[in-house]
Amino acid sequence: MDISEISSTADVKIPTDPLAQIIGQDEAVKIGRMVGKQRRNLLLVGPPGTGKSMLAQAIASTLEKPKEEVLVLHNPEKPERPLVQVRAAPSKKADKRPACEVLDPYSVPAFVSEKLGFRCRRCARMSSPDASSCYFCGADKYRRVRGPFDDLLVGGATERQDRVNTTRVRDGKEELVVFERRGEKVALLTQKELSKIAELEKKAQYKVLLPLDRAVFVQATGASETELLGDVRHDPYGSHPQIGSLPYTRVVPGAVHEAHEGVLFIDELSALGKLQRFLLTAMQEKKYPITGRNPTSTGSAVRVDGVPSDFILVAAVNFNDVQNILSPLRSRILGNGYELLMNAYMPDTPENKMKLVQFFAQEIARDGRIPHADAGAIEELLIFARRKAKEVDGKSGLTLRLRMLSGAVKMAGDLASAEGKPLISREDVKFALTSARPIEEQAGEKYGSWYRAGLADAGMKREGGGNEVG
Numbered sequence: 001m002d003i004s005e006i007s008s009t010a011d012v013k014i015p016t017d018p019l020a021q022i023i024g025q026d027e028a029v030k031i032g033r034m035v036g037k038q039r040r041n042l043l044l045v046g047p048p049g050t051g052k053s054m055l056a057q058a059i060a061s062t063l064e065k066p067k068e069e070v071l072v073l074h075n076p077e078k079p080e081r082p083l084v085q086v087r088a089a090p091s092k093k094a095d096k097r098p099a100c101e102v103l104d105p106y107s108v109p110a111f112v113s114e115k116l117g118f119r120c121r122r123c124a125r126m127s128s129p130d131a132s133s134c135y136f137c138g139a140d141k142y143r144r145v146r147g148p149f150d151d152l153l154v155g156g157a158t159e160r161q162d163r164v165n166t167t168r169v170r171d172g173k174e175e176l177v178v179f180e181r182r183g184e185k186v187a188l189l190t191q192k193e194l195s196k197i198a199e200l201e202k203k204a205q206y207k208v209l210l211p212l213d214r215a216v217f218v219q220a221t222g223a224s225e226t227e228l229l230g231d232v233r234h235d236p237y238g239s240h241p242q243i244g245s246l247p248y249t250r251v252v253p254g255a256v257h258e259a260h261e262g263v264l265f266i267d268e269l270s271a272l273g274k275l276q277r278f279l280l281t282a283m284q285e286k287k288y289p290i291t292g293r294n295p296t297s298t299g300s301a302v303r304v305d306g307v308p309s310d311f312i313l314v315a316a317v318n319f320n321d322v323q324n325i326l327s328p329l330r331s332r333i334l335g336n337g338y339e340l341l342m343n344a345y346m347p348d349t350p351e352n353k354m355k356l357v358q359f360f361a362q363e364i365a366r367d368g369r370i371p372h373a374d375a376g377a378i379e380e381l382l383i384f385a386r387r388k389a390k391e392v393d394g395k396s397g398l399t400l401r402l403r404m405l406s407g408a409v410k411m412a413g414d415l416a417s418a419e420g421k422p423l424i425s426r427e428d429v430k431f432a433l434t435s436a437r438p439i440e441e442q443a444g445e446k447y448g449s450w451y452r453a454g455l456a457d458a459g460m461k462r463e464g465g466g467n468e469v470g
């Protein structure tokens, strides 16, 4: 398709393959396809907003569904050494979970979708609970629990929860209900289902650690050791036969385990610091023990050996941090994978312009609440892409720092939709580009005008416009 034939981004056909949606990174996409197929590792180096996270997710989308279910079993001889069982077929018992209502995350109360990790607490938009930061505004969806007492602070613990206990009123009566995250949906469990589950769990002396229907994309921030490597939760009564809970019930997998058979994506690999060493071990052994990581907790006496952790590592790092990667880890990645430098810009050719137009169309479709962009708007956005390549990278070409561009598209879209317009116009883009500037630029301008205002006040009139304040 030629750009001159396009009257708006609605004319553009968006590829369904997530890898084909990544533009301007042909080499990365080519390698990405191989990485998934051959189960190699990948280190991505490059500037922000060029598609590193997007590529990691796209690679995961090429993988098959997990084939192994991993269970932790009660060990009657030695409860503090629970056993691991890996099995190929889905567990019949686990399937006996009572049928219950499964809801869309949009249709549960806002505080529930927030706690389950769907809804952003800053911009209130929905995204996958597997992403730890909001897709739309970038806010951290769940702050990690940092200290042992954080979860005692009411309202302070914002870690993602798997279930939310609450009440609802039915037929004038208040009843206890539980909302539970099930992949991208929310299960609603009422009293009836809850007691059935309790009965089943009493009989079963195991728990499913890694269910078959787990996500194949796991992102770890490396904020804590437990997030990466798993933990055994504390029980103040330990494994006391009457009031305590058996150790195997308290075993929590880490990201290295959850990514078993999938992709483990680590943003800013160098920020892992000394944890890189553990990551390396998990990669080499393809299994990693889970122990209680807080030495003062009753969980610390518990250890589960041989929990599988066979993942594809996709890691991202800034150019300047490459030397902070542990060298055996880096050679491990290279020994069974690739290192790749992302492009920050691309030549200004008609073909590449079309790719950017595809990108605009994708962003608009993905946002879902803004109209398409007309030809004038497209032209203006392309001018901006050219200007940014010059300003930021000092190159003539089109920028591939696309998060920046995506922001401009969305803001222009918001303007158009606020005015009820059917398409984003050139004016919307122009306005968005002048008002969506970094705070430094805005401040520079405001102070400048304060200065001028001051001069004017003192009777020293100056020529020229500017934002007059006050």
Ligand SMILES: Nc1ncnc2c1ncn2[C@@H]1O[C@H](COP(=O)(O)OP(=O)(O)OP(=O)(O)O)[C@@H](O)[C@H]1O
Pocket (backbone or CB within 6 Å): 021, 022, 023, 024, 025, 046, 047, 048, 049, 050, 051, 052, 053, 054, 055, 267, 359, 363, 400, 401, 402, 403, 406
């Ligand atoms: N090459 C690309 N093709 C299409 N869209 C892109 C591309 N790069 C970035 N985007 C858009 O910008 C958004 C941000 O990209 P992404 O999060 O993948 O960047 P990143 O390289 O991981 O940045 P950071 O270093 O800040 O984590 C994407 O969700 C997508 O909308």
Ligand SMILES: [Mg+2]
Pocket (backbone or CB within 6 Å): 052, 053, 054, 267, 316
């Ligand atoms: Mg990223």
